[in-house]
Amino acid sequence: MIVALLIAAASAESTAPITLSPELIIQEASKAAASGRLDQARLMVGQLIGRGILGAPVDRILADVAFAAGNYSEALTRYEKLIAAGQSDAVLLEHAGIAALKLGDVDRAAPLIKRATGAKDASWRAWNARGALADLSRDWKDAEESYAEALRLAPDEAAVLNNRGWSQLLRGNWPAAIEDFERAATVDPTLARAANNLELARAALAADLPTRRQGETDEDWAHRLNDAGVAAEILGDRSRAVAAFTQALEASGQWYVRAATNLEAVSRQ
Numbered sequence: 600m601i602v603a604l605l606i607a608a609a610s611a612e613s614t615a616p617i618t619l620s621p622e623l624i625i626q627e628a629s630k631a632a633a634s635g636r637l638d639q640a641r642l643m644v645g646q647l648i649g650r651g652i653l654g655a656p657v658d659r660i661l662a663d664v665a666f667a668a669g670n671y672s673e674a675l676t677r678y679e680k681l682i683a684a685g686q687s688d689a690v691l692l693e694h695a696g697i698a699a700l701k702l703g704d705v706d707r708a709a710p711l712i713k714r715a716t717g718a719k720d721a722s723w724r725a726w727n728a729r730g731a732l733a734d735l736s737r738d739w740k741d742a743e744e745s746y747a748e749a750l751r752l753a754p755d756e757a758a759v760l761n762n763r764g765w766s767q768l769l770r771g772n773w774p775a776a777i778e779d780f781e782r783a784a785t786v787d788p789t790l791a792r793a794a795n796n797l798e799l800a801r802a803a804l805a806a807d808l809p810t811r812r813q814g815e816t817d818e819d820w821a822h823r824l825n826d827a828g829v830a831a832e833i834l835g836d837r838s839r840a841v842a843a844f845t846q847a848l849e850a851s852g853q854w855y856v857r858a859a860t861n862l863e864a865v866s867r868q
Contacts, residue, residue: 633663655684663694671698689718693725700728705735723753727762734766742766757787764796771833776800799826808843821851825858
């Protein structure tokens with residue numbers, strides 16, 4: 600009888616639910632958000648809230664989940680509240696700055712990214728974002744230094760190579776731009792932006808327009824023609840710019856606003 604009772608007690612203990620500590624749940628939820636397991640992170644946050652656990656650690660996870668999901672407006676709002684409450688680690692500042700940059704809010708992005716790159720453990724993403732900000736303000740010295748630091752931290756990161764290539768293109772350094780785009784496309788053949796930019800730069804130097812790819816949609820074709828027109832305009836080749844913008848309008852099958860605006864602008868010059 601005693602043996603039976605002991606066995607029953609042991610069985611009951613083995614089937615009892617394991618209650619994790621809030622600290623462990625927060626730790627695991629943060630890891631889940633950082634690795635892109637967003638559903639798992641949300642589930643854990645729900646457990647915390649269900650147990651009445653609120654505050655900065657939960658708010659940080661929610662901000663990270665929003666950032667990873669591409670909900671940049673929500674992420675930026677949450678990050679800024681955390682910063683106002685005194686949090687300022689490099690990753691938080693980096694995410695906040697990139698979220699603002701994704702939203703096109705340069706005024707909010709710039710101080711956040713500068714603070715992020717001022718940290719000792721700043722990542723290549725922070726320096727890459729700083730390079731992009733420098734390009735927007737035409738601060739070529741800061742752009743060059745920022746991309747160099749990003750590549751020092753991540754020598755074969757295609758996103759940085761592509762951005763530096765675009766920076767070179769904006770400065771008129773077409774051979775250097777092609778070199779960066781080629782390397783980016785080699786490192787990551789799936790990075791469509793690098794492949795498109797490489798074709799754009801080659802077309803600009805070759806003084807012709809890019810050809811349509813097999814199976815390419817009208818919209819994608821129109822976008823690439825418009826970009827080729829922008830490149831031609833930068834080089835001062837007005838006739839080729841007009842041709843590219845006109846072809847973009849024809850290819851789109853509808854009134855393509857960007858190409859129409861660019862065509863009108865170059866026609867007025």
